[in-house]
Amino acid sequence: MSETETNNSKIWDVITIGSGPAALSAAIYTTREDLSTLLLDKGPVGGLAAVTDWVDNYPGFPDGIAGLELADKLQKQAERFGAIFEFGEVKQIVDEGKFKVLKTDVGDFKAKSVLIATGSDYKKVGVPGEAEYYARGVHYCATCDGAFYRDKKLVVVGGGNSAVQESLFLTRYASHIDLLVRSKISCSDVLQKELAKNAKITVHLGVKTDEIVGDKPMGEGGKVIKVIGTDVDGKKIEFPTDGVFVFVGLSPNTTFLKGIVDLDEIGFIKTNVHLETNIAGVFAAGDVRSGATMQIASASGEGATAALMIRQYLEGHAMDHEPLMATVTN
């Protein structure tokens, strides 16, 4: 980069929107191919993987690895080959043909190709009290907020890998956890075995979460005191608690893409077999892609594949920096 060139003025070969495992893996590949690569993200490098307590199924780590540490290693590997990271929230993608302009809260960025790897975020359970007591008893990040529940009682809502993994993490702090599972446990066998061994967690199958209740309204300093649920027989059950952690699935981070990139009925990005979206030169990989398996290892694989497809795309296009703009003549 020349002395006067900035991340905003430079025309990048590749910009990734997001910096989770898919984007980081792609960046390792593209930078090794000498393609200038910028990773733009409004959240933590590593995405949801970075806020996951422990990752046991990522190849190459026989004893498992903390999500934060894995994210840090992936970032260092990408930086070793020249990847640049920038904080910023992408608001819009403007397709100018050969170039794509990303409009963000920290200015515009221009690239010849774009990889959307914005991942997904935890869904809300959608019950009364959930929004009201957010961050005052209702949480979505165990590694961030678990420490506030030392020797307290907790409820965790959900029955998948995240719910069980994060419940196990929360037992570091909590005295007891009621795990409310709407139907049945759907996590891996390994986690199920760990769950069965953990005396601090009581699993309640077939319990639908109906309401999160506080002792008084939030504005009056209220705090969560119980969760009300319904069992399979329609009977109401109350679970006294000091806090609630919700892990009931994932929803894609694609709100800013509506009307720009083709999405499926749930909101995940549609791609072809080359991981390319309906816009030429705009690719998608990882949890945000329709059909993704929501695994860190598969996101990394998709990132690598996308990088190779991007290289192929760039090779098929002129590498000069003349934008495809209409020529105005007098």
Place this chain on the structure above:
Amino acid sequence: MTKKITIFTTNTCAYCGMVKKFLDAKGHVYEVVNLDENPERQAEALEVSGALTVPVTVVTKQDDSQEVIVGFNLARLAPALA
């Protein structure tokens, strides 16, 4: 101009790392209060932020007024440091 910056963190909080990286990149000096190591200061974090979460960044200005930013919120953090 800021007089003092304090961040309430925990050992496992990824968003705390992002706040620290941002402050480092901008050359700010800050105090870290790790709530895993200092659980007795949790009440302080709750009192200043009104939230049971980290990171909580407290920016004290030259006139001793304070701005409290909950989470990794660049839209609020960057202007608070200006």
